[in-house]
Structures are given as structure tokens and as C-alpha cells.
Amino acid sequence: MIEQHELKVGELLKVLLVVGDDDDTDECFAKVVANDSTGSIIYVTYLSQTSKVYREACVYSFDTSVSVLQDTNSITEYYEGVIDITDIGVVSRVGSNQFVYDEEVNNDSDLGSDIYDDDDVEEDTDDDTDDDDSLIDDSDLTMGEPPSDAAEIDADWSKWKPTTTGAKHFKDTIERIEYLARLELDNQKLMSRT
Numbered sequence: 001m002i003e004q005h006e007l008k009v010g011e012l013l014k015v016l017l018v019v020g021d022d023d024d025t026d027e028c029f030a031k032v033v034a035n036d037s038t039g040s041i042i043y044v045t046y047l048s049q050t051s052k053v054y055r056e057a058c059v060y061s062f063d064t065s066v067s068v069l070q071d072t073n074s075i076t077e078y079y080e081g082v083i084d085i086t087d088i089g090v091v092s093r094v095g096s097n098q099f100v101y102d103e104e105v106n107n108d109s110d111l112g113s114d115i116y117d118d119d120d121v122e123e124d125t126d127d128d129t130d131d132d133d134s135l136i137d138d139s140d141l142t143m144g145e146p147p148s149d150a151a152e153i154d155a156d157w158s159k160w161k162p163t164t165t166g167a168k169h170f171k172d173t174i175e176r177i178e179y180l181a182r183l184e185l186d187n188q189k190l191m192s193r194t
Contacts, residue, residue: 002078007032007042012085014077015044015069026165027076029085033066042069047085047099049165054094054115057104058166061097104166 007013013030029047036042045062052059069075085091091099095115147153162168 002072002075004035004040004042004072006080007035007072007078009034010083012079012082012088013044013075014079015046016074016076017046026168027163030067030069031062031085040070042072043067044069049169050098051117052098052115053117054098054100054105055109055113056106057100058169059094059115060091060099060101060165101164101166104164 009032011032013032015028015030016025017028018024019026030044031047032042033045034043043066045064045066047060048063050059050061079088082088085099086093090103091101092105094100098115160171162171
């Protein structure tokens with residue numbers, strides 16, 4: 001068990017946080033900002049996801065706000081003496097207080113080495129052309145039926161519990177797209193009955 005008096009300012013921790021109302025937990029890196037001399041409170045700043053993207057990977061940064069960590073039992077790892085998060089070998093620095101998980105980086109990405117705001121990253125479009133022939137009218141689109149093994153695919157998808165923030169973001173995005181596709185399919189079926 002980690003004793004609070006062992007924790008030094010600037011050192012890196014991995015903390016188990018309760019996320020949302022479902023009591024889901026998520027591991028998160030944190031830096032010790034201060035260790036209360038009374039031995040009851042640790043002040044930390046968490047490594048949090050930003051809206052930035054680097055080579056298709058989510059960019060993270062340490063929060064500018066300080067949080068209170070009152071329970072050392074929520075600390076899952078203590079990186080004694082580690083001040084720079086890049087020293088643990090799972091993240092890389094891509095800017096000032098900007099980090100990416102190495103496993104999420106796509107080195108073959110067309111986005112290059114610049115950091116983009118997630119809202120600014122769009123499919124390649126040529127805004128200077130007036131050629132609308134390549135656009136498809138939404139009314140021409142029809143939704144197909146799910147594949148024959150859809151139940152098996154859905155079961156495997158439901159079983160998959162992503163562990164990284166980037167993977168969780170990916171799963172959430174796919175589930176939103178799936179929801180909208182099912183809604184559109186339901187609407188088309190309803191419209192075809194009238």
C-alpha cells in the first residue's frame with residue numbers, strides 16, 4: 001500500500017477514478033502538486049483529453065486546475081522519482097503540456113505532424129470547386145439491411161471494453177453513428193409504410 005508521506009511534489013501517479021453515474025472506473029495519470037503536511041490530502045492535476053488531435057491520436061494535457069485526492073487507495077501505480085510522464089514510455093510529448101499515447105499515433109496519417117483541433121479535422125474537400133456532380137442527394141440514399149451475422153458482431157462489440165481513452169472515444173463515436181443509422185433505417189421503414 002502506498003503511504004501518503006512517500007509522495008513527493010511533481011511525481012507521477014496512476015489513479016482509479018469513478019466516471020459518471022454508472023460507477024464506471026477509469027485509470028488516469030496524475031501529478032502530485034502538493035502533499036498536505038497533515039497527511040490527509042494530496043493535491044493533484046490530472047492528465048485529461050483535449051479536443052486536439054495529433055496524427056489521429058487524441059492529445060492530452062495536465063489540467064490547469066488542481067484536484068483533491070483524499071484516498072491513497074485509489075492510487076493504482078506510483079512512479080517514484082518520475083517527474084516527466086514521457087519517462088514511463090507510454091506517452092510522447094508533442095507540444096508544451098501536450099501528450100499522446102504512443103499506441104494511438106498513426107505515423108502514416110495524412111494529417112502530418114501538426115496538432116489540429118478535433119473539430120477542424122475533416123475529410124479532404126476542395127472548397128474552390130463548384131462541381132456538385134460528386135455530391136449525392138440524401139434522398140437517393142437507402143439504408144440496407146444488417147448483415148446476416150449482425151447479432152454475433154453486436155455481441156462481440158458489446159463485450160469489448162476499451163481500456164484507453166482513445167479507444168473509449170472511438171467506441172462512443174461508432175455507437176453514436178450506429179444509433180443515427182438505426183434511427184434513419186427506422187424512419188425509412190416508417191415512410192415506406194405511408
